[in-house]
Amino acid sequence: MRRPPEQADIAIALHGITKRFPGVVANSDVDLTIRRGTVHAIVGENGAGKSTLMKILYGMLKPDEGTITVDGRTATFGSPAAAIAAGIGMVHQHFMLADNLSVLENVVLGGEPRQRGGLDFRAARARIEQISATYGLQVEPDRLVEELGVGERQRVEICKVLYRGARILILDEPTAVLVPQEVDELFGNLRDLKAEGLTILFISHKLDEVLAVADEITVIRRGSTVASVTPHEVTAPQLAELMVGSALPVPELRESTVTDRPVLEVSDLAVTDPDGRHVLSAISFTIHAGEVLGIAGVEGNGQAELVDALMGVRPISSGTVALSGHDITRSSTRSRREAGMAYIPEDRHRQGLLLEASIWENRVLGHQTVAPSARGLLLNRRAARADTQRIVREYDVRTPGIDVVASALSGGNQQKLIVGREMTGRSVALIAAHPTRGVDVGAQAAIWEHMRAARRAGLAVLLVSADLEELIGMSDSLAVILRGRLVARFDPKTVKPEQLGSAMTGAGASAGAGGAV
Amino acid sequence: MSATGTAVCAGTVLRARRQRISPLGYTGIGLAVLAAVSAVRVATGASDLTSSGTVGAALAAAVPIALAGLGGLWSERAGVVNIGLEGQMVLGTLGAGWAGYQYGPWAGVLMGLLLGALGGLVHAVATVTFGVDHIISGVAVNLVAPGLGLFLAKLVFRNAPGGGQKQSPPVRDVRHLTAPYLTSWLGSLERRQWFLVSDLAAVLRGLTFQISTLTIVAVLLLVATFVVLWWTPFGLRLRSCGEAPYAAESLGVNVRRYKYAAVIVSGAMAGLGGAFLAVSSGQFRDGQTGGRGFIGLASMIFGNWRPGGLAMGAGLFGYTDAMQLRGSDAVHALLLLLGIALLVLTVIQARAGRVVLAAVAGVLGAAFVLWFAATDEVPPELVGATPYVVTLLVLALASQRLRMPKADGQIYRKGDGG
Ligand SMILES: Nc1ncnc2c1ncn2[C@@H]1O[C@H](COP(=O)(O)OP(=O)(O)O)[C@@H](O)[C@H]1O
Ligand SMILES: [Mg+2]
Numbered sequence: 001m002r003r004p005p006e007q008a009d010i011a012i013a014l015h016g017i018t019k020r021f022p023g024v025v026a027n028s029d030v031d032l033t034i035r036r037g038t039v040h041a042i043v044g045e046n047g048a049g050k051s052t053l054m055k056i057l058y059g060m061l062k063p064d065e066g067t068i069t070v071d072g073r074t075a076t077f078g079s080p081a082a083a084i085a086a087g088i089g090m091v092h093q094h095f096m097l098a099d100n101l102s103v104l105e106n107v108v109l110g111g112e113p114r115q116r117g118g119l120d121f122r123a124a125r126a127r128i129e130q131i132s133a134t135y136g137l138q139v140e141p142d143r144l145v146e147e148l149g150v151g152e153r154q155r156v157e158i159c160k161v162l163y164r165g166a167r168i169l170i171l172d173e174p175t176a177v178l179v180p181q182e183v184d185e186l187f188g189n190l191r192d193l194k195a196e197g198l199t200i201l202f203i204s205h206k207l208d209e210v211l212a213v214a215d216e217i218t219v220i221r222r223g224s225t226v227a228s229v230t231p232h233e234v235t236a237p238q239l240a241e242l243m244v245g246s247a248l249p250v251p252e253l254r255e256s257t258v259t260d261r262p263v264l265e266v267s268d269l270a271v272t273d274p275d276g277r278h279v280l281s282a283i284s285f286t287i288h289a290g291e292v293l294g295i296a297g298v299e300g301n302g303q304a305e306l307v308d309a310l311m312g313v314r315p316i317s318s319g320t321v322a323l324s325g326h327d328i329t330r331s332s333t334r335s336r337r338e339a340g341m342a343y344i345p346e347d348r349h350r351q352g353l354l355l356e357a358s359i360w361e362n363r364v365l366g367h368q369t370v371a372p373s374a375r376g377l378l379l380n381r382r383a384a385r386a387d388t389q390r391i392v393r394e395y396d397v398r399t400p401g402i403d404v405v406a407s408a409l410s411g412g413n414q415q416k417l418i419v420g421r422e423m424t425g426r427s428v429a430l431i432a433a434h435p436t437r438g439v440d441v442g443a444q445a446a447i448w449e450h451m452r453a454a455r456r457a458g459l460a461v462l463l464v465s466a467d468l469e470e471l472i473g474m475s476d477s478l479a480v481i482l483r484g485r486l487v488a489r490f491d492p493k494t495v496k497p498e499q500l501g502s503a504m505t506g507a508g509a510s511a512g513a514g515g516a517v
Numbered sequence: 518m519s520a521t522g523t524a525v526c527a528g529t530v531l532r533a534r535r536q537r538i539s540p541l542g543y544t545g546i547g548l549a550v551l552a553a554v555s556a557v558r559v560a561t562g563a564s565d566l567t568s569s570g571t572v573g574a575a576l577a578a579a580v581p582i583a584l585a586g587l588g589g590l591w592s593e594r595a596g597v598v599n600i601g602l603e604g605q606m607v608l609g610t611l612g613a614g615w616a617g618y619q620y621g622p623w624a625g626v627l628m629g630l631l632l633g634a635l636g637g638l639v640h641a642v643a644t645v646t647f648g649v650d651h652i653i654s655g656v657a658v659n660l661v662a663p664g665l666g667l668f669l670a671k672l673v674f675r676n677a678p679g680g681g682q683k684q685s686p687p688v689r690d691v692r693h694l695t696a697p698y699l700t701s702w703l704g705s706l707e708r709r710q711w712f713l714v715s716d717l718a719a720v721l722r723g724l725t726f727q728i729s730t731l732t733i734v735a736v737l738l739l740v741a742t743f744v745v746l747w748w749t750p751f752g753l754r755l756r757s758c759g760e761a762p763y764a765a766e767s768l769g770v771n772v773r774r775y776k777y778a779a780v781i782v783s784g785a786m787a788g789l790g791g792a793f794l795a796v797s798s799g800q801f802r803d804g805q806t807g808g809r810g811f812i813g814l815a816s817m818i819f820g821n822w823r824p825g826g827l828a829m830g831a832g833l834f835g836y837t838d839a840m841q842l843r844g845s846d847a848v849h850a851l852l853l854l855l856g857i858a859l860l861v862l863t864v865i866q867a868r869a870g871r872v873v874l875a876a877v878a879g880v881l882g883a884a885f886v887l888w889f890a891a892t893d894e895v896p897p898e899l900v901g902a903t904p905y906v907v908t909l910l911v912l913a914l915a916s917q918r919l920r921m922p923k924a925d926g927q928i929y930r931k932g933d934g935g
Binding site: 060079080081084090092096097098099100101105106108109110111112114117118119160276 | 744749752754756757760764766768770869922
């Protein structure tokens, strides 16, 4: 067993932290001790309360109960500024950067070096270059953030925190948006930072990453700390057991259900944005009944545009899309949906639901013209409500009733509601964009099971995801999208995540096993 | 929440670096434009197209537009849409009329500025503190300000000597300055009517002869705005509130305070623009602003939220406005000029691959050239509308990729981010 840490060794101690939100206890009586100069991982599934705890430590939220001790002194942080002053910095789960400002401007914002009333650009540049060199961050001060890739943005965020003299770094799910190679680079940076004596809090729910990089691990489940362990003491399955109380669900397809009947045929599709630039070009693929085609890619390479183009939300500039042999290139979104396109959108809050409308009204959404939601020109309230009851039952949507507003449901239950709504008997194709993003493992397992059922029922499924494990496990074939083109194809049975990562970033592009499309 | 996630990554596909034009390049473009105008002058004989009188009048007409545009720039760079500029300008004319006739023009200017700032403050309280939709609050300012102006005018001007229900007593103008020696030499050059040379002399003379001190103040404010917003920590923080307020907040920037500052300055600029109108025309009159607040806002938008761009838009409006006052000959020649400008834009946009814009510009351009050829004058009913039509047409069809501050117009609530 570990020996208890000496007082002087401790960078941060949290005692009895409790935080309640209306209807949820996000943290309850959390105890956490972080030793100086270590990488301390906090693991827990989606919704376990990790981000909440970190926001409390960073002064963004006030705890209802409990104390925070930093370097042996009790601290109460009323704002991030106070936490920054105490040497704590945080890199948020969603980056906090201004796209239209330069790297330099983003880094110095709020703590600008001055010279005669103006911003001292030269001093700022020198300081950033020095930090960048010391920790191997490779940030270029004069680039516009908009031009940077995800990995670079993350390094800018880290630079931002170091610029403010942080000795304790919080990284909230830093690997969620990275490809495997970028994860390795990040871990290299973290080791450098640790070698310089910095303390790192690393939040994740990817267990092998945690085991690879952490010195100590704290597990959070439903808002409480359930265990503190070291990587040597546990295996990934044991950690999963601690995290969710059972084994983690595994994405996998069993027997093949792929037929030779083409359902969704896309040929030579191109989409340009309002400025005339190509965001998609020469996209061709065919998905057969009972087949899942997975699209891998670093976010922002055209996935969202592809999904929009298939759903008719974004105009297609050339090429064709056919559904069950009928050309739908110019069809409206409504006629596509009526023809059997089911859709799980990427952002359930913005595109999937009316958060302030009731669950049964959300059930009607997108099916407002067909039975059972409609009868002629009018809505059929009774039938719609009855069908909503069925969805709630069959798809295990945990809700007090069908009249509560959608925002009252947890992310996982909202997503199950959407899946249930889309799986009507008429569906022939399913476009699923990040179907399990941000949902808890229970919902994740359920959604995967529904996708398997859809595939068995002969739907053609297009799966877009940032989770490589999900892609590899749930796809019959894989295509990689890079800068708006499909650049490689892989067989999910044989591909390694690293190969996908290379293709996704364009490193050694078509030299990989996949071969160009 | 996840919206930021998607937005964050969009950069990877689109790595186009914007190309910048060097100062030399701008000079070249400026000369080319002047040469084209000069050619039209020679062809049509409308010497007013480039006379120093026109240029001087254009400058004077551009100032209120530019000040309103600056007001828009301050506010929108901090993320608050201020369509209340028009109303704040009205308050500026009122303040200038009231203080101006009693205590002299500079007191009027100061009062106009203060009343404009007050209008800005109202908009700031509504949008920043109470989270009212920016457009609704702006429209409210625009509706209330003229009504209030008229009401107060009745109250304070009716019984004043030379005042009336809808106008103030006369206000003296501020001093006008002329560059010594230079102007007479330029004047003799201008009279020669040489191609390009005389035109250049006329432009320079127009910019140095009898210039209102307020115009000089406005130019200095334009430069100062650029320096403050882009070169100081204050400006960086202010712009960060318009681009990513929650990021700014997470770095300890007091977003509300910067938004307040920006919107108040915005109102003050618009108020100053109104004061310029009142002081330079000699009195406050009801309806004096004539939509200049909106035109200022438009030139700021088509100027891509940048001081240089908005100055160009304001200049264009000022120029056409001046032409309109010069008589029907000049306006008729303007048709040809506009036609040519649109045809040039057609080529530029077509080469950039923007087919629709190019087509619209082409059709309109050809129509204006035909109109010019087929008629001898523009119907007088339409003359008053020319500055507005020309400015909006050219700006809208010329604008390249417009990039507004990312969080512009969004309601900010402290602590909502992340
Ligand atoms: N601002 C908030 N208002 C209401 N509930 C919240 C808020 N932030 C988080 N929650 C809830 O608190 C719980 C923990 O969330 P979070 O800390 O984000 O989890 P994690 O980061 O571990 O995925 C979730 O049930 C979430 O819905
Ligand atoms: Mg989280």
